[in-house]
Amino acid sequence: MSSTRTEAAYLRSVTAFKNPTLDLLHGRFAPFVVAVLSIVFTPDRPAVAVADAHVEVAEAIDELRAAGIDTDDDRRIPAGSAREICRGWVRVGWLGLQIEDDVEVYRLSAHAVGALEIAGRAGGGRARVSRSRVRTLLDAVDRLARDAESDPGRRREALLEERAALDAEIAALDEGVVEPLDDDHLLEEAENVIHLARELPADFSRVAESIAAMQRDVVAELRRDVRPTGEVLREYLERGRQVMQATPEGRAFQGALRLIGDPEDIDDLTDQLHAVLTQPFSRLMTPEQRGELDAIARRVEAGVQEVLTAQRRASHVITAQVRTHDPIRDRHVDDLLRSVMAGLHRWSQTRSPGRVEPVRTLPLADIGHLRRSLSDVRPPGAPEPLASGDSDVEFVNADTRAWGGPHYAELEAYVATLPGGFDLATAFAGADAETRRPVDLVGLLEIVHREGLVETDDVSIVEAVRPDGTTRRFAFGAVTAAPARVSDAEPPTATETDADD
Incomplete structure (x- = not known):
């Protein structure tokens, strides 16, 4: 044995x-x-x-x-x-x-x-048997025995004894009899509180993890459920709403939440801890102990928030899975993934190890022209040409075309009348008012560049006229038209220098 x-x-x-x-x-x-x-x-x-x-x-x-x-x-x-x-x-x-x-x-x-x-x-820290820890154990055993007692007479007798002890303590305080505890005893009490509080973060984390594990189990079970969506909808939505009761940790947490779930309870706990830290015996505590004692309320609040967040997340995930539940589609996806994994396994067994070229782009399907009607057997025709006439153009307030791009046709006709080797600034100054806008200067530079131009070290200054009558002056490197085409010439960039009204 x-x-x-x-x-x-x-x-x-x-x-x-x-x-x-x-x-x-x-x-x-x-x-x-x-x-x-x-x-x-x-x-x-x-x-x-x-x-x-x-x-x-x-x-x-x-x-x-x-x-x-x-x-x-x-x-x-x-x-x-x-x-x-x-x-x-x-x-x-x-x-x-x-x-x-x-x-x-x-x-x-x-x-x-x-x-x-x-x-x-x-x-x-030092682990020691103290009055505080023994009393905590005895109080817990006493409460357990009292709660487990089913005889009403014995429970009443225990409550009467507890009330008599409280009445005696109150009477002593009324008579001015106070027995202050020594600092060592209070320090033991504080260390016991810190010891108990250290267990709470792990307990809260276990509750949150149990809820997350239950959520994964429910989702996996739902994916395996082949019943129609209508049959499983009510069942799984109810499980999502009752997610906290689905695990032993969650049910235990709900019982504890009745003691600490109210924000006023957290505030009271914070005030009590701050009051303890102002007592003279707190000088015997180390800075780490004072910090842990002060952080107990924040740890409790953060732990409760962690569990409640896990509950909301689990309820949301289960509800979303139920709403999108499609057994046939899920089976198709599972079959596809299994076939892909099987194919990858076969490929890895036949291919020699080495570099695998990634698929950088997916092939594009050339679908040509989609027919608008299956009954129309005629081939698609070309669209009607756009009308280029101006007879049907109507302007309500003003013709805004004057603010558009360069008048290439008029500028090309104007350049054709100029002799070879002309100066660009002189040519621009001699153009009509309609073709001396700032954009027409750019268009003239482009036309001259196509035929070839020669840049000099001089600076040319021209005055452009906007459609509203305002003028702008531009300075650029002097340019003359070349009699022959210069293919590698670059058009200069005009920069605005100042403005004259």
Whole structure:
């Protein structure tokens, strides 16, 4: 029997060490993991953007290596980049990936929170049997026995004894008899409160993770459900609404939420903690202990918010899956994915390892002309040509065509009358008023450039007239038309210098 008990105890121990919490603390790089996770994730910062976490982990690695922590003979930091290290933590269950406000973030899993709490308790404080902890245990046992008592007479007797003790204490206070507790006893009470509060973040994380796991199970079950959507709609929507009651952790959390769910309860807790920190005995506490005591209310509020967020997310996902549930389409998609994976497996067995050229663009289908009617057997015809006449153009207030682009036809006809080698500025000054707009100067430069031009070191200044009568002066490098075509010439750029009215 002794051998059987020993074997059973050993198997339980092996199972326990497979838990991610003990695996984190037992691993070769446990000090590094605990240190980095404790500085990246804090009670006031439970979620960290993926990109930010990678940067902070890389900085921590560089600082540790610069301090000589990681040496070739005694390697204490895992190999790989910060991104690879974080993704490894996700795979082993120490970090969780979530989407919050369209941003991918890391969150500590309940296992990691528990491991950090164990490491902090083991290395940051003394574990001792105190009156406060014993009294906490006795009070819990007394309340358990009282709640489990089914005899009304005995429950009434216990309540009367409790009331008599309270009445005696009130009477003593009325007579001015006060027995102040010594500072050591109050310090023990504060340490016990801190010890109890350290358990809360892991408890909240376990509730949130249980809800997320239930959500994944429901979605997977829904995808396997071949019943018509109408039959499963009411069932799964009800499960989405009652997601908190679907797990033991969720039901336990709802019971606790009745004690701390009201914002006024959180405010009262904050006021009580602040009042404790103003007492003289708080000077005996370390700065870390005072900080933990002050942060209890914020930790409780953040934990409640984490669980409620997980509940809303699970309800939303289940509801969305139900509304889009299509068994036939889901089966088609599953069959397609399985065929793709099977084909990829066959290809990987037949192809020699090496570089695979990626598909950079997908082929385009040449569909030609789509018929507008299947009954029309005539081939499609070309569209009617656009009318170029001006007879049908009507302007309500004014002809705005004067503000358009260059008058190429008039400018080309004008350039044809000029002798070879003419100066562009002189030619522009001699043009009609309708073709001396700023845009016509650009058009004239373009026409001369096509036939060839010669630039000099001089500067030409011309005056252009807008359709509304205002003038603008432009300066540019002097240009003369060449009698022969110069193919490599570049048109100069006109720059506005000033304006005259």
